[in-house]
Structures are given as C-alpha cells and as structure tokens.
C-alpha cells in the first residue's frame with residue numbers, strides 16, 4: 001500500500017477525521033500501527049512515509065492503545081450483561097484474540113477477550129495494562145465493532161479489584177475462596193453446632209427467620225429445604241463469603257457500569273443448591289447486583305481435558321443451579337470450561353442458552369501445537385522441561401495426570417509431535433507448566449523459551465489463528481452454536 005515491505009491487515013484500515021490508521025506487519029514480523037494525518041502527533045513512534053503522506057510507525061504498546069481507545073469507541077471494552085451467551089477467552093500470550101474474533105465475529109456470542117487472574121498475571125509476567133492492550137489491538141486489527149469484555153478474573157482483594165477497574169476492565173470475578181472455610185465441609189455435626197452457637201444473635205436471628213426449616217420454591221417443580229443441620233453448615237461456610245462480596249461491591253463496584261460475578265467454585269466439595277440459593281439471596285437482599293455466579297459443580301473440571309464424572313449426575317446438579325440463577329436473573333457461570341465437551345450440550349439445554357463460559361488455557365495449548373508443527377526442536381525442549389518441572393507447577397494447579405501415559409518423544413517423529421497435544425496427560429502437563437515455561441531463564445538471564453515461542457507464533461500467526469478457530473469452534477459446536485468455520489461446520 002505505502003510500502004511493499006509491510007503486510008497490512010485488511011480489516012485494520014480505519015479513519016478518524018483526517019487521519020488514516022492501519023495495523024501492519026513488518027518484514028521482521030513485528031506488528032505495528034501506521035498512522036498518517038493530524039492524529040499522529042499523539043502517538044509514540046517513528047516518522048515514516050505512509051499513504052503518500054508523512055506518517056508514523058507506532059509500537060502496539062499499552063500507552064498507544066489508550067489513545068486508540070479515545071479515538072475509536074469500539075475499541076473500549078464493555079459489559080456482557082444483556083447478551084445471552086458470553087464466553088471468556090483468556091489469552092495468556094496476548095496473541096490469540098485475533099483468531100477468536102475471526103471465529104466469533106458473525107455469531108451471537110459476546111467475547112470476553114481479555115480475561116486473566118492474578119495468578120496468571122504473575123505466572124506470565126504480564127500486567128492488566130498489557131492484557132487489555134492486547135485485546136484492544138486485536139479488535140482494531142480485525143475491525144471488530146460488536147463489543148468485547150475484559151474480565152479481572154478470580155480477584156480476591158480490594159486492591160486487586162481496584163487495579164483491574166482502574167485499567168478499564170468491565171467485569172470483575174470475585175473469588176470468595178479465602179472466605180470459604182474448606183475444613184467445615186466435612187466437620188462433624190457436633191462441631192458445626194458448637195461453632196454455630198458462637199455466632200452472634202444479630203446474625204443468626206435474621207438468617208433463621210429467613211431460612212431455618214423453611215422450603216423455598218425456585219420454580220414450579222423445584223423447591224429447596226433448609227433443615228437445621230444443613231442450614232447451620234451453610235451459614236458457617238458461606239456467610240463470611242457473602243460479607244466479603246457485599247464489602248467489595250459497596251466499596252469498589254457499586255455505581256460502575258461493570259459485570260460483577262461471584263465465584264464460589266474453588267472449594268473442595270460441590271456447592272449444594274441450598275448454598276447457592278443462600279449466597280445469591282443474601283447478596284441480592286443486600287443490594288449487590290450480580291451478573292453471574294459460579295458454583296462448584298459435581299464431578300471434576302480439570303484443566304485442559306474433558307469433564308470427569310457421571311454425566312447424568314452432572315445434569316441433575318447443574319439443572320438446579322441453572323434454575324436458581326434464572327430465578328434471580330443472573331447467568332450461571334461455568335469456569336475451567338476449556339474442553340468440557342461432554343457437558344456442553346447440558347449447559348446449553350439447562351440454561352435455555354443463557355450462560356457465561358470461561359475458557360483460557362487451551363489457547364496456550366494451541367500455541368504449543370503451532371510450536372510442535374513448526375519448530376519440532378523447540379517443542380521437544382519445552383516438552384521435556386515441562387515434565388521435569390511438573391512438581392513445581394502442581395503447587396498452583398490440581399490435575400490427575402499420569403506421566404506414564406505420555407509417550408517418550410525419542411519414539412515420536414517430528415511430524416507426529418502435534419499429536420502429543422491430543423493426549424490428555426500431556427495436555428495437562430503442558431497446560432499447567434505455562435508459567436514456568438514462559439519465565440524460564442538461561443544462566444545468562446536470557447529467556448529460555450519465551451522469545452523463541454513468540455518468534456514462532458509471530459511468523460506462523462495464521463496457523464495459530466487457524467488452530468484456535470478449530471479448537472474453540474469445537475466448543476461452540478458442542479454448545480449448539482452453529483459454527484461455519486474450518487471444516488467443523490455443523491447444521492443444527
């Protein structure tokens with residue numbers, strides 16, 4: 001267009017008054033923004049000749065993204081409330097959102113493109129500014145104007161919530177796990193009674209009036225009963241979490257145009273329907289506006305593999321949670337949703353197609369697949385590093401892999417390496433070691449893998465987008481959303 005040496009993304013050409021913009025890739029595979037016209041003075045970059053005028057070549061930095069957000073309103077994240085289906089797509093490397101947009105742009109699915117927890121920020125060495133900027137640039141590159149969200153995922157404290165909101169995030173997922181005493185799940189009834197007796201009458205009086213020995217109906221066919229034993233246990237386990245959520249809402253979230261999701265999913269045992277009802281009812285009674293709630297469902301939602309457990313048991317449990325959410329008017333939120341293909345049809349059916357689903361880690365696995373396809377030597381190094389650092393990674397993530405099932409790569413030829421990413425145990429190992437892989441340093445302090453991974457993905461971006469379209473497309477297919485993409489088209 002203005003230089004033979006640059007590839008311009010066709011949907012990235014935008015105009016603001018007398019200024020022209022686009023995203024381009026240089027010969028060195030670096031992505032840049034080109035701007036010409038009066039707006040160029042606002043951006044950090046170097047002067048070049050562009051569109052026949054003097055222009056600027058600008059890095060896709062977080063600072064420059066802030067100016068883009070001022071000039072182009074569609075590049076600002078918005079909340080998902082009002083959209084029936086929203087999907088959290090967390091992009092750990094900051095390279096996946098373009099692929100996600102290409103898959104979703106013509107579907108009735110609201111994408112939460114930026115979605116990262118504090119744990120993921122720490123493990124990837126990123127900031128919320130970086131995470132949001134990556135989504136903003138992808139939206140600009142693809143000319144995607146239908147709106148996207150940004151989720152400060154699994155935040156626990158006032159400081160964390162404030163940080164995400166200050167950066168412009170439009171969704172807060174409050175992780176209440178530190179206020180849910182896990183040990184009480186299996187405590188004896190005698191212990192529960194003793195502890196309950198220690199609570200102040202101010203608290204228990206009101207709660208007893210509301211729930212004790214009461215039955216509430218949540219739809220015409222479903223009612224929930226609170227017998228004395230269950231009631232006391234629920235109060236002890238969940239009331240501190242309720243208080244925490246009320247405090248965060250009133251002091252951080254109230255009055256802001258953001259989605260507020262309550263996460264009680266990081267517990268040892270499944271959330272009972274009564275506990276779900278209790279948490280939601282108490283929050284709403286205290287004026288907390290919730291967009292979604294994530295219970296811990298029965299069975300196992302492990303990282304990067306399908307659901308483990310009895311499918312019909314899941315359906316019985318999930319359907320009641322869905323009814324409660326529907327009654328209160330928020331979305332049920334399904335966390336660790338990557339690859340849970342066998343339960344997706346149930347999620348769709350029981351919610352009447354109104355839910356929030358979070359996926360994240362498999363975007364990383366698809367990136368690793370590109371490495372296996374295009375740089376076999378690098379893949380072999382990463383694979384063996386992941387295996388030898390598994391114990392460390394398991395401090396952060398619970399998985400039940402059996403390393404014995406993973407084939408020895410000595411016996412795998414290069415062209416078969418991508419297939420390693422189809423084997424559950426290998427998937428889990430590579431899934432949870434992402435932080436260690438990205439942060440690994442050589443003796444001289446240089447990155448062991450990080451830069452090489454980014455190089456491969458920058459050169460082979462279209463393969464990465466392609467893999468994402470196939471993989472996330474498979475999720476959408478199982479969810480009953482018709483997908484017309486890369487050989488996975490289904491007619492329903």
Ligand code: ZN
Pocket residue numbers: 154263265266294335336
């Ligand atoms: Zn969660």
